[in-house]
Every structure is written in C-alpha cells, then in structure tokens.
Amino acid sequence: MKIGLVCENEIRDRVVGKFQSFGIEVYKKADVYIVQEGLHSGFTPCIVFDPHRIDDLVDLLHLFSSTTASSKIVGMLDEAYYVIHHEDILYFEAIDASVVCHTATEAYRLKERLFQLEERLPGERFIKVSRSFIVNIDAVVKIIPWFNRRLLLKFAGSKKEVEVSKTFVGSFKDFLGMR
Amino acid sequence: MRKYFIEALVVSALIGFLIRVAVLLFTEQPLWATAWSYVGSITIAMVSCVLAFLIHMKVLTSLHYSFAMKGTLSSLSILGIYVLGNVYLGGVSVFVYASFYIWAIVVILVALPFLYRLNKRIRLYNELLLLKQSHHGEGSFSNKRG
Numbered sequence: 001m002k003i004g005l006v007c008e009n010e011i012r013d014r015v016v017g018k019f020q021s022f023g024i025e026v027y028k029k030a031d032v033y034i035v036q037e038g039l040h041s042g043f044t045p046c047i048v049f050d051p052h053r054i055d056d057l058v059d060l061l062h063l064f065s066s067t068t069a070s071s072k073i074v075g076m077l078d079e080a081y082y083v084i085h086h087e088d089i090l091y092f093e094a095i096d097a098s099v100v101c102h103t104a105t106e107a108y109r110l111k112e113r114l115f116q117l118e119e120r121l122p123g124e125r126f127i128k129v130s131r132s133f134i135v136n137i138d139a140v141v142k143i144i145p146w147f148n149r150r151l152l153l154k155f156a157g158s159k160k161e162v163e164v165s166k167t168f169v170g171s172f173k174d175f176l177g178m179r
Numbered sequence: 180m181r182k183y184f185i186e187a188l189v190v191s192a193l194i195g196f197l198i199r200v201a202v203l204l205f206t207e208q209p210l211w212a213t214a215w216s217y218v219g220s221i222t223i224a225m226v227s228c229v230l231a232f233l234i235h236m237k238v239l240t241s242l243h244y245s246f247a248m249k250g251t252l253s254s255l256s257i258l259g260i261y262v263l264g265n266v267y268l269g270g271v272s273v274f275v276y277a278s279f280y281i282w283a284i285v286v287i288l289v290a291l292p293f294l295y296r297l298n299k300r301i302r303l304y305n306e307l308l309l310l311k312q313s314h315h316g317e318g319s320f321s322n323k324r325g
Contacts, residue, residue, distance in 0.1 A: 013314050020314075036255045124314075138312050143304040145297065146183065147190070151304070161180060176307040 004030025006039050011051050016124060018054065022061050025071060025086075025122030040158075075101045075108025082108060086125065090139045090155045091162050092117055094132040104157040127175045129153070130165040137175070180236075187227055195224025202268075214276050219267055227260045239297060242305055246298050254287050254295050261286055 007015055019026055033046040034057070049057045071086045094114040094171050101108045112120070118128055122172045128134050135153060145154040151164040151172065160172045164172050173179050203210050235242035238244060238252050261283055265273045273279045 017314060137308070140308060140312075142240065142242070143301070143308055144236070145300055145304070147187070152183065159180075166259055176304070178303065178307055 002027040002030040002032075004028065004033040004043075005035075006033055006043055006046075007036035007051065008039075011036070011054070014058070015054060018058055018061065020124075024061060026124050028123040029119055061101060061139060073103050073108075073110065075110050077106055077108050084108060086122070086136065087138065089136045090158060090160060092126075092134040093162075102158075102160060104155070127172060129162060129168050129172055131167075135162055181203060184232055187228050191224045191228030192221050195221035196294070198224065223260070223264055226263070230260065232257050239294070240301055242302070246295065249298055250291060250294055257286060257290055258283060 003019070003026060005015060005174070006013070007021065013029055016026055033040075034045040034114055035043050035048050036051050037048050040046050047060065050061075058102045058141045072086045073086070073089065075082055075084050084101055084103065088103045090104060091099045092114065093102060099112060099114050099117060101110055110117070114128075114132070114134065116125075118134060121134065125137055125138055126134050139155050140153045141156045142154040144154065146152050146163070149166040151163060151169060153162045156159065186190075196217060199217050200210060203213075203216075234253055234256050239248055241249075244252075265279060
C-alpha cells in the first residue's frame, strides 16, 4: 500500500523524517493520504492528523510500517535475478523498449517500463530528469551547470553521469526547493 | 564526460570560425583570401575550450575551493587566452602598447561578475542537494560519500 503526505511546508521535513525512520516511503500518487488538519478537502480516503500532535501520528505509523510499498526492485543480470535496494540505485535509464537500473558497479535490466517505475518509486528520493532517466537524488554528489540551461549530475563511487534536460530543469529546481 | 567535452569542442570550433569571419568583415578584408587564418582562429578557440573545460569541471564546480581561488585561476586562464589571441593577431609587438594591458584589465573586470554569479549558482545547487539528502537520514548515499 502506498502512503501519501499532504501538509504545510514548515512541518513537511519533520513528518517525512518520521515516515522514513519507519522505513515508510512517501508517494505523490498514493492509495491512502495522511493529511494535515484543514487540508483534507479532496484527499479521500485519508487520515487526518493534528500538526501539534505529531507524536500521535508516530504511533499510527507503527501500524503501517509492515504493510507499505517495498523499498526494493528486482532486476536481471546475466540471466539471474537480483534484489536491489533503493539506496544502491544511482538511476534508471530507458533504452529502447526496456529499462536498465544502474548501481555503482552493475546495470540490471528490469521488466517494468519507465512510466510504471515513476509511479511506483518514492517521490521524495527519485526524480525524472529527462525522457529517459529517473535519478536517485541521494546518490548524486555534484550538480554541474552546463550549456543551454542543462545540468550534469555526478554520482557517488561511479564515473557515470546523467544530464538534466532543459525541459526538466524547472521541475528539478522545484524538487530541490530552489524556487 | 567525453560526450560533453566533444560537444564543447565542436561549439568552440564554430565560435572560432565565426570570430574570424567577424574580424575579417570588420577590417573589410575578403573572407576567403586567407584561408589559413581560419585554422589559427579555430585552433585558438579549441585550445581555449580545453582550458575552459578543465577549469569548469575541476575548479569552478568544485566545492573545495574558495571564490578567491576560483577567480584567480579563471582570471589567469582568461589572461593566457587573451595573450595568445593578441600575439597571434598582432605579434609580440602588442606588449609595448598600453591598450593591451588596459583591455586585459577590462576583460578580467567584465569576467569576474559572471564567474561570481556562476559560483553562486553552483554553490546553491549543491547546498540544496545536501539539504535534500540530509532529510533522508541513515543509510542513504549522503552517508557513503567519500
């Protein structure tokens, strides 16, 4: 089950931190939304919480921690299947009709299409940066401005790099909180 | 990175060519009388590109150097390219003219605000990146960065 969060920006980081301490990922498109009191209009089904009593929300999160969407992906390499944790993933790349999941050392072929991954992956960690790439923001070590309003992303422990296309630079800046 | 380096090199060759065309038009010389001059312009442009690429990738985008260091190294590179271009166009006699030094100072003074702005943007991107990663807690790549 996917959990979504709707709240004011002032408390968002704190609440997301609580979610992630339970291993719960937050999704933009979710099955159930946890919504701050006063903002629940239009989000059903939802669980409404009081922003002054976030500790009560934590008790509720215990119930969800074993039933929420997985933080793992299954990929194929040399005719064998491997379980890949989200934290090991650098980025996903769409090549022809398939998707490749890149870690620091390997590249695994996936069955899913990029748009399916985009819906499935937690929106706080993974961001689409071009038509063919979804990037794990935790794996990025440097952002380099480039010609024609593009950005280059460099990754930890790898020489691989991904370009943020000019079409997606705006949404990437929003994701970082730049505007 | 090779792909981006080649892209920058191609663009610089084109810019070198266009600068040559502009100079010939400005000095009212025929465009195709001195074909070898194009080779010189393109070569200078491509050498400048290699230097600029190295400076951009290794110095300007580094989070370890201060702006003073970045400004100094970039200014020295710009001056190097400026001297190279002037010597190519005017020979070593350019060094006796006061205007050579005045224009050098003008070029640096014009370049520094752009460098400052670029540095500010790079720092902002990377600070926001660190902030975003710090919200994701233990076990993320932010804790594995060497």
